[in-house]
Amino acid sequence: MALLLGNFLSKKRLVLPAFLKQNFQISQPHHVSRQQSFVTCHRLPNRIGPVLLWRNGSRYICFNTVVRRTPSRDTAGAFTRCGPFHTSASRRALPAPLVWMVLKPLQKLMAIILGRSIRKWWVALPDNRRQLLREWMWHRRWRLVAGAGLGLVIMAILLLTHLDESPLTGRTRLLVFSKENYMELAALYMEEFAELMLPECDPRHQVVERVIQHLVQRNKDIPEVSEIDWTVHVVQDPKVNAFVLSNGKVFVFTGMLDAVTDVHQLTIVLGHEMAHALLGHSAEQASLSHVVDLLSLILLTAIWAICPRDSLALLGHWAQEKLTQLMFNHPYSRKLEAEADEVGLQLAAKACADVRAGPVFWQQMEMRDRLTGELELPQWLSTHPSHKNRYTQMDRLIPQALELRASCVCPPLPEADPRVVFSVSVHILLENAKKQTKAQSERDTWDLQQRKQVESRYRNRKHPLYNYLNQLSKDKHVLHK
Numbered sequence: 001m002a003l004l005l006g007n008f009l010s011k012k013r014l015v016l017p018a019f020l021k022q023n024f025q026i027s028q029p030h031h032v033s034r035q036q037s038f039v040t041c042h043r044l045p046n047r048i049g050p051v052l053l054w055r056n057g058s059r060y061i062c063f064n065t066v067v068r069r070t071p072s073r074d075t076a077g078a079f080t081r082c083g084p085f086h087t088s089a090s091r092r093a094l095p096a097p098l099v100w101m102v103l104k105p106l107q108k109l110m111a112i113i114l115g116r117s118i119r120k121w122w123v124a125l126p127d128n129r130r131q132l133l134r135e136w137m138w139h140r141r142w143r144l145v146a147g148a149g150l151g152l153v154i155m156a157i158l159l160l161t162h163l164d165e166s167p168l169t170g171r172t173r174l175l176v177f178s179k180e181n182y183m184e185l186a187a188l189y190m191e192e193f194a195e196l197m198l199p200e201c202d203p204r205h206q207v208v209e210r211v212i213q214h215l216v217q218r219n220k221d222i223p224e225v226s227e228i229d230w231t232v233h234v235v236q237d238p239k240v241n242a243f244v245l246s247n248g249k250v251f252v253f254t255g256m257l258d259a260v261t262d263v264h265q266l267t268i269v270l271g272h273e274m275a276h277a278l279l280g281h282s283a284e285q286a287s288l289s290h291v292v293d294l295l296s297l298i299l300l301t302a303i304w305a306i307c308p309r310d311s312l313a314l315l316g317h318w319a320q321e322k323l324t325q326l327m328f329n330h331p332y333s334r335k336l337e338a339e340a341d342e343v344g345l346q347l348a349a350k351a352c353a354d355v356r357a358g359p360v361f362w363q364q365m366e367m368r369d370r371l372t373g374e375l376e377l378p379q380w381l382s383t384h385p386s387h388k389n390r391y392t393q394m395d396r397l398i399p400q401a402l403e404l405r406a407s408c409v410c411p412p413l414p415e416a417d418p419r420v421v422f423s424v425s426v427h428i429l430l431e432n433a434k435k436q437t438k439a440q441s442e443r444d445t446w447d448l449q450q451r452k453q454v455e456s457r458y459r460n461r462k463h464p465l466y467n468y469l470n471q472l473s474k475d476k477h478v479l480h481k
Helices: 002-010 018-023 096-124 127-139 141-160 179-183 186-192 203-218 254-259 263-279 281-306 310-350 357-372 387-407 418-460 464-480
Strands: 051-056 059-064 163-165 172-174 231-235 242-244 249-253
Touching: 096 281, 096 310, 127 141, 172 281, 186 249, 203 231, 203 249, 203 254, 203 263, 203 310, 231 254, 242 263, 249 254, 249 263, 254 357, 263 281, 263 310, 263 357, 281 310, 310 357, 310 387, 357 387, 357 418
Parallel strands: 231 249
Antiparallel strands: 051 059, 163 172, 242 249
């Protein structure tokens, strides 16, 4: 809530009180380019005193001061002291997302303490006080409803003032945090992967660098692409992962380079990650989580206030977190992933990549998970769409992407469709696997039959030792009789 109010107030203009307006006059703001190192202010006529400069974002406002002479009791000893004007050293505030990550568990802890305190206070009240409190609340129920409605209206106004339009898709979204806030968190990732980064002379780094530069060059007509300084970092890690920060820092794991089969698949994957950065999905996801967490605090306080025991309150707390994830966080994350797939495919199409390789990549990932025995969660439990839904949805976008690619004066694609080639290859592999399984089964059956025949032959042959033991057993039987 504090972040919402802070962003709301930061959009307002500066208002000077009346006693300042008597001594200061605001001139027209001077628009200064970034290359200029200073700003000049013109002194107003009939004004004495220094000229002050105030900056608000990209606006510069000049103040011309008036020095008023006040009568002094000791005019003979009156003098004026003038000295330089010093300012304290500038200090950068912590990024808003980092502050939110620190305050998030503290907010939940305070809600738990408040709800538990309310429950203990209510239990300690005598019966007559409880009855009086119930009657007091009943008589003032409409005032309480009006107060709750007013709170909802204020919350709605704050949310409406933070609505934003997505730069590429035009979708209306809630944006409490800005992309600039997340740019300040890039140093954390640099420190985490500093020892695992490959040098720039490594061939894998050079391949990723060329693909990124080609994507940027072919999509420089998009302002969000041309304004960012894109840098590549390849991390030595077997995980199949890649991500792009809001400031243009691209991180690709070597496991991802091993998972793709050609440069076209790599272009589509990097286009997907660049789309996340261009659309500001990290800030958008954090904004939704922030608002949902604030509203969940009310429910969390009520759970700890109503539940008669702490064990039931803990169970309710766990159920509330899971429902929040399943109803809000996970569906919204899957929506952003689908949007990044669409925009990333468009970026790759403008870069003249074979967009038909996109669905093939996700089919390969599905087969890889099956062969490695990795458990695939149901889609409603995951933050990402399933591999099957991703390549199905991407397959529907291929005709539109091919039209966009043709409009960008790209060389013609080969006649062999990668999707058909992959399907045929998988069919052949499955047929070969079936033949090998059948042949192995036949060999196992033949070995079993041979073993049975050998055992039967050994039991039936007249071995001397076998005859001696057989005769000995007969003699014992006769002596016994």
